[in-house]
Amino acid sequence: xxxxxxxxxxxKKGLTRRQKRSLSRGVQYAVFAAAVIAFAVTADWxxxxxxxAQADIAKQMFPDVITLALKNTVLYTLSGxxxxxxxxxxxxxxxxxxxxxxxxxxxxxxxxxxxxxxLLIFIFVGVAVPLAFPGTxxxxxxxxxxxxxxxxxxxxxxAETIRAGIQAVPKGQMEAARSLxxxxxxxxxxxxxxQAFRIILPPLTNExxxxxxxxxxxxxxxxxxxxxxxxxFGRDLASTTANSTPILVAGLCYLLVTIPLSxxxxxxxxxxxxxxx
Amino acid sequence: MSRPEIEVRGLHKSxxxxxxxxxxxxEIGQGEVVCVIGPSGSGxxxxxxxxxxxxxxxxxxxxxxxxxVTDPDVDIDAVRRRIGMVFQQFNLFPHLDVxxxxxxxxxxxxxxxKGTAARVAAENLARVGLSEKADAxxxxxxxxxxxxxxxxxxxxMGPEVMLFDxxxxxxxxxxxxxxxxxxxxxxxxxxxxxxxxxxxxxxREVADRVVFMDGGVIVEDGSPERVIGDPQHERTRHxxxxxxxxxxxxxxxxxxxxxxxxxx
Numbered sequence: 001x002x003x004x005x006x007x008x009x010x011x012k013k014g015l016t017r018r019q020k021r022s023l024s025r026g027v028q029y030a031v032f033a034a035a036v037i038a039f040a041v042t043a044d045w046x047x048x049x050x051x052x053a054q055a056d057i058a059k060q061m062f063p064d065v066i067t068l069a070l071k072n073t074v075l076y077t078l079s080g081x082x083x084x085x086x087x088x089x090x091x092x093x094x095x096x097x098x099x100x101x102x103x104x105x106x107x108x109x110x111x112x113x114x115x116x117x118x119l120l121i122f123i124f125v126g127v128a129v130p131l132a133f134p135g136t137x138x139x140x141x142x143x144x145x146x147x148x149x150x151x152x153x154x155x156x157x158x159a160e161t162i163r164a165g166i167q168a169v170p171k172g173q174m175e176a177a178r179s180l181x182x183x184x185x186x187x188x189x190x191x192x193x194x195q196a197f198r199i200i201l202p203p204l205t206n207e208x209x210x211x212x213x214x215x216x217x218x219x220x221x222x223x224x225x226x227x228x229x230x231x232x233f234g235r236d237l238a239s240t241t242a243n244s245t246p247i248l249v250a251g252l253c254y255l256l257v258t259i260p261l262s263x264x265x266x267x268x269x270x271x272x273x274x275x276x277x
Numbered sequence: 278m279s280r281p282e283i284e285v286r287g288l289h290k291s292x293x294x295x296x297x298x299x300x301x302x303x304e305i306g307q308g309e310v311v312c313v314i315g316p317s318g319s320g321x322x323x324x325x326x327x328x329x330x331x332x333x334x335x336x337x338x339x340x341x342x343x344x345x346v347t348d349p350d351v352d353i354d355a356v357r358r359r360i361g362m363v364f365q366q367f368n369l370f371p372h373l374d375v376x377x378x379x380x381x382x383x384x385x386x387x388x389x390x391k392g393t394a395a396r397v398a399a400e401n402l403a404r405v406g407l408s409e410k411a412d413a414x415x416x417x418x419x420x421x422x423x424x425x426x427x428x429x430x431x432x433x434m435g436p437e438v439m440l441f442d443x444x445x446x447x448x449x450x451x452x453x454x455x456x457x458x459x460x461x462x463x464x465x466x467x468x469x470x471x472x473x474x475x476x477x478x479x480x481r482e483v484a485d486r487v488v489f490m491d492g493g494v495i496v497e498d499g500s501p502e503r504v505i506g507d508p509q510h511e512r513t514r515h516x517x518x519x520x521x522x523x524x525x526x527x528x529x530x531x532x533x534x535x536x537x538x539x540x541x
Contacts, residue, residue, distance in 0.1 A: 176368035176427075179329055180434060181358035181386040190385050195372050 057245040061237060065246075068226070069233035070253050076215040076229055079143060080150025081208055087151055088158030093188070095163050106159065113156035118149075118214045125149040126221040142227045146218050154211050161203045165196035205265045209258050230254060280343055282307045282438055282469045283328060288337035290323055297323045299493035301337070305486075310470045312480035312501075315490035316516055321473045324490070325440050328471065329360045342437055358386060361431030365443040367423040369415040375402065375426050376411045379433045387434065394433075401429040405459045421452030425459055432463075439463065441472040477520060481505050489513045 015023065094106035113121070125145050129138065138144040169192050177187035197204075216231035223232060234250030281304040290298040297320045305311050313321045326332040328339055330346050330353055339346040346356055370378050379398035383389045389397070402408050405425040415423055424444055431439060441460065445453040457479050464470055464483050474480060480487050480501055487504040489497040491512050497504045508514045519526050 170366075170368075172364060172366050172368040173370065175331055176362075176364060176370070177382075178354075179331060179357055179360070179362035180382040180431070181354045182382065183354050186385055190381060191370055195370075198372060 051244045052248045054243055054245045057237075057241050057243050058249050061246055061249055065230070065233060065249060065253060069228055069230045069250070070257075072227060073212065073215050073229040073253075074257070075143065076146045076150065076218055077208065077212045079140075079147035080154060080211050080215065083147045083151025084154030084158050084207075084211070085204075087155035088162055091155060091159035092162035092166065095159060096166060110156045110159055113152055114160075118153045119217055119220060121153050122149045122217045122220045125152070142218070142221060142223050145221055146215065149217075149221075150211055150214060153214065154207055157207055157210075158204065161200050161207065162196065165200035166192055168199050169195045202265045202269045205261060205268070209261050209265075212258060212261075213254065281305055281340075282309070282342060283471060284338075284340040285324070285328070286338045286340075288324070288327060288339065289335045290320070290327060290332060291335045297493055298327070298334070301493075301495060303488065303495065303498070305469060305471060307469055308467045309485045310464045310468075310472065310483055311486045311488060312484040313471065313473045313488045313490060314475070314477070314480060314516075315496075319490040320493040321490045322442055325442050325471060325473050328438075328440055329357050329362055331362075354386070358434055359437045361428075361434060361436035361439040363424070363427050363431055363439065363441045363444045365446050367415075367420070367427045367447070369423055369427055369430070371415050374412055374414050375407070375418075378415070378426060379430050382430065383433055397433050397435075398429075401433045402426075404432065404462075405429045406455075419452055420448045421455045424448065424456045428456075428459055428463075438469045438471070441470065441474070443473050443475070445474065445476055475520065477505060477517070489516070491516070 091106045091109055094102040095110070097103055097106075125138075125148055129145075129148075130136075138148060140147065166188075173191055173195065174187055177191040178184070182191065215229055218227075218229055219232040219235075223229075228236065230250040230253050234246040237246035238244050283303070283305040285301050285303040288298050288301040289296070299320075301320075301324055303311075303324075313324065315321045323332055327334045328341065328346070330339070334347055337347070341356060342359055344356055345351060346353070370381070373381060376395065376398050379401060380391070380394040383394040383397060384391065399408065399411070402411055405428055407422060407425055407429065410418060410422060410426070415426070418426065428439075428444075444460070445456050448456065453476070457476060460470070460472070460479070461483050472479075472484070482501075484501050486499065487497075487501045488495055489504055489508070489510075489512075496510050497508060497513050503509075504513065505517065508517060
């Protein structure tokens with residue numbers, strides 16, 4: 001034992017550090033196990049099953065839950081993501097611009113749309129936009145509105161992600177590009193942004209997962225039967241059958257997409273780690 | 278004599294209150310190889326970066342190939358195409374393979390077609406002896422190989438002048454030779470070169486002129502035999518003795534005015 005060790009342990013009294021550590025871990029395990037057991041014992045499984053896991057009700061949801069509801073959820077999400085990505089890119093570049101008003105405007109946008117609940121933005125798009133511009137229709141009907149609302153929300157987050165990605169590209173890359181004769185815009189497009197996207201691919205995919213869930217807010221826009229997505233579809237069916245099984249099935253459909261996506265993100269992150277090494 | 282390829286007149290550069298360049302006058306003729314040496318903080322890298330306007334001079338003029346780089350109306354991208362630059366940290370584009378590093382700038386900046394760009398890339402890779410690494414990514418190359426690719430990338434643009442900013446300072450000692458060999462060859466082929474370096478052997482053998490800078494001014498400017506072999510100024514002698522035999526240096530009191538040392 002070295003001198004420092006003895007210094008840290010002035011007196012040999014009671015438990016050693018290692019013993020303390022394993023004791024503390026043992027207590028954590030015990031608390032966790034007790035909580036699980038308490039939940040399993042006190043929950044009324046029979047009623048839960050009755051309310052949430054009726055096989056025949058689940059069966060009658062198919063195939064519509066996939067061909068209509070999941071399809072619409074994916075459509076809403078992707079269109080919102082595309083709008084958000086384009087808008088977010090523009091805002092990120094404005095945020096990094098040398099022109100003061102651009103930076104200022106982008107900052108205001110980010111603060112506002114990051115600070116507002118997505119729900120309010122859906123209501124705003126559904127109500128305020130038609131009021132403000134009477135007679136004009138957002139192209140694409142409900143799909144257009146959802147794309148706009150989700151795009152507005154996600155653009156604020158994506159702009160910050162993209163900005164961070166661009167700033168993470170070493171300064172030397174821009175200098176090298178400029179000294180080869182690239183204009184600032186060309187250097188951004190061919191050299192900086194491709195590298196930034198490699199860095200931000202995992203957080204962008206996370207944003208996709210968030211949007212996937214936020215697409216459920218479409219029900220506040222008022223949708224036709226054909227335009228329903230997973231949440232609305234599940235809720236409607238739950239009220240007609242007076243049973244919550246459709247909610248559970250809809251929930252499982254979300255997980256069907258989000259869990260593989262999360263897996264992809266983790267793969268990308270570990271790959272990015274390797275690339276650095 | 279024809280007009281100098283690089284001409285620097287009364288150049289000043291400040292970063293805030295810190296005056297890094299305090300009046301530089303320098304001419305480099307066509308085909309001339311000039312090594313700029315000096316202690317760190319002497320402004321030699323800043324001078325180099327002012328030549329292709331990576332740093333904006335505070336005052337003074339810079340001409341390259343007869344075009345005034347410091348003219349506010351100059352098409353700086355067009356001027357930079359004629360000036361190749363090699364960085365201490367290589368700055369290869371990590372998302373592109375070696376060939377991509379050489380072809381993308383040719384295609385995007387010079388508008389060359391795919392075939393021409395690929396041919397020029399292959400020629401220049403051969404010039405630096407790295408034809409076999411054409412498909413490798415920068416991260417899989419050694420520092421010396423990366424720097425040679427960076428030189429090839431600059432050469433592929435067909436520059437009239439090459440600037441080197443401490444090209445071997447980030448390299449492991451055993452890799453320095455390969456890069457210097459490429460530069461030596463380039464010098465023999467008649468390229469106009471301005472090299473900021475600490476490699477005294479290279480400066481002595483390859484340079485036509487050596488410029489010693491300290492405190493933001495040029496202290497000595499002359500043939501390598503004179504500046505390195507027989508320095509006239511105490512500051513040059515002091516710097517060279519420390520560089521050539523670092524183990525012999527005495528502990529010195531740190532002077533606060535690294536940059537603002539008094540004139541000799």
